[in-house]
Amino acid sequence: MANTFGTLFTVTTWGESHGPAVGAVVDGCPPRLPLTPEDIQVELDRRRPGQSDIVTPRKEEDRVEFLSGVFEGRTTGTPISLVVRNADQRPAAYDEMRDKFRPSHADFTYQAKYGLRDHRGGGRSSARETVGRVAAGAIARKVLALAGGVEIRAFLTQVHDIAMPADALAAFPSLAEVEATAVRCPHPETAARMIERIKAVRSEGDSVGGVIECRVRGLPAGLGEPVFDRLEADLAKAMLSLPATKGFELGSGFAGATLRGSEHNDAFEVRDGRVRTRTNRSGGTQGGISNGEELVFRTAFKPTATILQRQATVDTAGAATELIGRGRHDPCVVPRAVPIVEAMTALVLLDHWLRHAAQNRTFTF
């Protein structure tokens, strides 16, 4: 079940970058949810290539089609099959990759694992696979929003060495603030510098990475399962399952290792009639279970592996060779990864909500 995510609300994705289509099957969706293709399209449009002048110019309409599971505008509780046809395929652009392994791509490892590979645009390892995740995530998100006003917001805090100032991170940014700039950083001055940097490296045929922060508010206490399926464990898995990710941290994260317990602990108090913590270094969970505070985590993305420079590599016959990146690509994938991070977050949270409810809310003694 390597291509399936989740235990109760599950998504199975399929499809290659330059095959006929990509898609997903969503199983376990609650019935009677009002759902239209537009609910999904809005998120696909955020992920779509060609949205601004700093991302890949590949033209994809990315129109989602429902093949099952929705009847007269509502989910029926049966599997929802979602398909997005691939349109702007130029497989010939990838002919060179048939025999050469692109550095820091999955070409070599797929070959080693399977003994063959669809080399066109990375095949299954392409970020195009995330179309299915975003589509499924849009459904999960709608359930969470309708159920309890859960809001999920991801945004860029860093591109290359340009980072948002710490004090700008105090507030939960609005969707409008995030979407206001092409880099999806809610701090306009930082965003401007990020865009400038991306354009500069692109002009050199190079690429850069960055960091996405994701926050969730409106989540009840109690989600997450001890001991292996802690909420942060499943979030970490979700994030590290995304292409180009190299790290994950929750709350205080790596910096938390440099604090003392007396500085790090989140004291409890009663606020607004419920148990709250005064600070949130924990990042919204304790013992792997949500505590009702804001969920706060960050994911690090490496620079895009495809660069328009000459690189040393090896061919499938084991001979040294060179390769110059071709094909359309993003000099920085991180802005387009924002809706993907949100989608994966929604998938994790809805699945845990259902698991929690099943065990702890079905029967009361």
Add this chain to the structure above:
Amino acid sequence: MANTFGTLFTVTTWGESHGPAVGAVVDGCPPRLPLTPEDIQVELDRRRPGQSDIVTPRKEEDRVEFLSGVFEGRTTGTPISLVVRNADQRPAAYDEMRDKFRPSHADFTYQAKYGLRDHRGGGRSSARETVGRVAAGAIARKVLALAGGVEIRAFLTQVHDIAMPADALAAFPSLAEVEATAVRCPHPETAARMIERIKAVRSEGDSVGGVIECRVRGLPAGLGEPVFDRLEADLAKAMLSLPATKGFELGSGFAGATLRGSEHNDAFEVRDGRVRTRTNRSGGTQGGISNGEELVFRTAFKPTATILQRQATVDTAGAATELIGRGRHDPCVVPRAVPIVEAMTALVLLDHWLRHAAQNRTFTF
């Protein structure tokens, strides 16, 4: 299956800190593996409290008993039931916690989730649960070592703000180097400073966190499943499922976000007759699949939540109160977490090895 880890080689842990015992059931172990309690005991002894003067003085023999699955010194392919009796229980020491939520512990979240909790020593949320993981990991480790000389080595690179110098990280440390100091840092001067720091904070009733690096060598290319069950995704989940962890990074990690593609990419070459990368910023995987290079990842641990200081909190009735940490505890849990990190790594790797073999090595066309 919240208490089960893995898909083919699985471990299910059970037990509370101050209940009669803790243990694990291992399912899917290859048959005919020579296995004695000593194979497991050696790892439990590394994890055991009371090993040095910088860890908790709780006295636990932690003797493992096999109840099933091993016959005449070999595994039979049936479930291996492992039990470790709890010995040095002092539940009365935890009476205060029956009604008060310890800051940054799981007391509040368990209560919110389940409506009740075993308050004695944190119950199920105690790090004592990891006894079962270490026991199961010892079995996985033996399979991996016998199968192909896979070596897994974790060690401390940081305690509080004291970190190993970068150049000391070049070599794969030996087990002897790691075990030479009480903090399990293979760089003696750094280790000495770490120990000094831990003693200093302990004398103030405080605690500190740290970072563990784990490396694996001898791993073949091809382990890891696209797209959700990438090797690093499952490692990230494994690490974030450990108590007190706040972050995970692979290879270049968060620092990788500050590099350009031209700096980050790992060029391929043929070396020693096989495809190798010249550098290893990827950390041993590409596209979620092992590439035959060293696996390198780091996990951040927060400072121990239990401190011997007065802290503000709330009781179960919702009234403000104070709490002073009691009970025996580690001022820094990170040294004892080293064998646990290795155990979880072994569990992930063996499970992926079996999954890979099942799909790609059972039939050849």
Add this chain to the structure above:
Amino acid sequence: MANTFGTLFTVTTWGESHGPAVGAVVDGCPPRLPLTPEDIQVELDRRRPGQSDIVTPRKEEDRVEFLSGVFEGRTTGTPISLVVRNADQRPAAYDEMRDKFRPSHADFTYQAKYGLRDHRGGGRSSARETVGRVAAGAIARKVLALAGGVEIRAFLTQVHDIAMPADALAAFPSLAEVEATAVRCPHPETAARMIERIKAVRSEGDSVGGVIECRVRGLPAGLGEPVFDRLEADLAKAMLSLPATKGFELGSGFAGATLRGSEHNDAFEVRDGRVRTRTNRSGGTQGGISNGEELVFRTAFKPTATILQRQATVDTAGAATELIGRGRHDPCVVPRAVPIVEAMTALVLLDHWLRHAAQNRTFTF
């Protein structure tokens, strides 16, 4: 994962009887398997309506399309997405069912479970869902045939009270013998009587059930997992997951309960250089694990619930009403169920083969 079958070789089906399409996603397929749409089409054609004058006249081309997972004629190890468009839809024929519960159909139970339902042709509960199973099963079957000459053969032994004579069951029938008659009974005289009976009940607007026997030869000893996932347990589940099934038995089956141990036991002997049993009342497994003998099991199908007679029922408002069956349907579904039984059998066997190989053949000690 209610719509997913299998653990290592998995199929997820989706689609409703009168939605735009039905399909399946197959995950875990071994790579490099030569695979064309024709490999699948041949099995879909056996299942397809309109093959003879004793089955439903619904016209469905049932052309399968690959959307992923196959590259240049070979499987790539990534998910195979299979789609079959629904063609001859006449949803208006089902208007009456919007408000009335058809007796012994799933209309009422879907309404009770989900609070709504796609009433057109039974929606998800339609046997049209099995298109995806047959498509996936064709892939599993090809792997098993190539891997070791495993042959799976299902056929009708009974329609209504007309059964094959016991002595006709001695030999493993050929595919040609099974396909020679419209009822897929390899005993021509019995087949002729079955066809006559089906035509007779159809002329009365009625329906009949029957029994399918399935045999497998060429299977190695060792497949099946103690204790819950016994081979016969998973076969029983597979069979009872098919629409209209009421029973399953292996080997001696229910009749075995009337024998003494001394009559029932299968004595071992060495034959053709390997351990064999003299008789096969066990039906090919012992302790849930294949013993290398022929696998023999039977599945009972009830008469088709749709009949062209007036029946008492209740409408969704809870009022008593009547209903006369409409729509195109089979007076006896059993002949068309033969390729479906074979498909499910192939899915179970391949999954168990992979599981067995993973645990017992990956490492040897």
Add this chain to the structure above:
Amino acid sequence: MANTFGTLFTVTTWGESHGPAVGAVVDGCPPRLPLTPEDIQVELDRRRPGQSDIVTPRKEEDRVEFLSGVFEGRTTGTPISLVVRNADQRPAAYDEMRDKFRPSHADFTYQAKYGLRDHRGGGRSSARETVGRVAAGAIARKVLALAGGVEIRAFLTQVHDIAMPADALAAFPSLAEVEATAVRCPHPETAARMIERIKAVRSEGDSVGGVIECRVRGLPAGLGEPVFDRLEADLAKAMLSLPATKGFELGSGFAGATLRGSEHNDAFEVRDGRVRTRTNRSGGTQGGISNGEELVFRTAFKPTATILQRQATVDTAGAATELIGRGRHDPCVVPRAVPIVEAMTALVLLDHWLRHAAQNRTFTF
């Protein structure tokens, strides 16, 4: 996960017939359930050997011990570890089986699968493994009884060729009626004949099989998942996972194949204010989902494989030999299988209840 049953409420069993203990880990139990060892002991006592003069004289106290998951008399929502020590072990009685394969036992297939086996009393393949199932089932049963008055009642309808008269099957028998006789057949005259037959075959060193019917009342409509995890599919799997079972049928079962649709369909009516069926040939489900009627299914058991007669067999070296059954055993296992059938039924039903609630009752739109 071959030794784990269920998806949300799961049981993992472990242990061999003549190892130190057998047991189970139950995960996913709702918290706050009042639970004492006595709740479990009562069911273990029904399964225990030595209850009457027609079962094995092996003496086992079968005292269950809780090692985790219960605190101050209530479940905590964490895994419940249950252990039963093996007492009356006489492994030497099995020395002959070290080298010889007992006919119709699992000796040969375990050897073929794993390359070794614990030969003592069948090791893992022994029915002693069901101790863990009965213990876990007792917990599931308590949840179901408290939650909604669900009653599960199994009983013998047939031993060898002695069957209850059809009209005696009309009523749901009471527990007292079932437990009144040593064979657990609620029809006293039939029970007397069954006992007589069992004693007769035992005196000849032989054995007999039988059939158990299981009924459930109080179940709501809506349990069961289309399409693979139908309620009857999971019940069939549960039953065929029990040692010595050869068949399963629901409602009309195999006899249903001999009816016409007009005879078999269950007409709907409104009775007592809810939708009911007039007849129950369906056996309590339609489309794999419970319809609120009584669940009715039957399981066939073959005669005990161990007989006290000389049998031809083969030894592990592949030479023809003979074997005379030794060891203590039941001439008819079926009476002791009654609580096991009930336990497995409870496990299936509770798991499906939780799955249904998770998807369909957590959110309402």
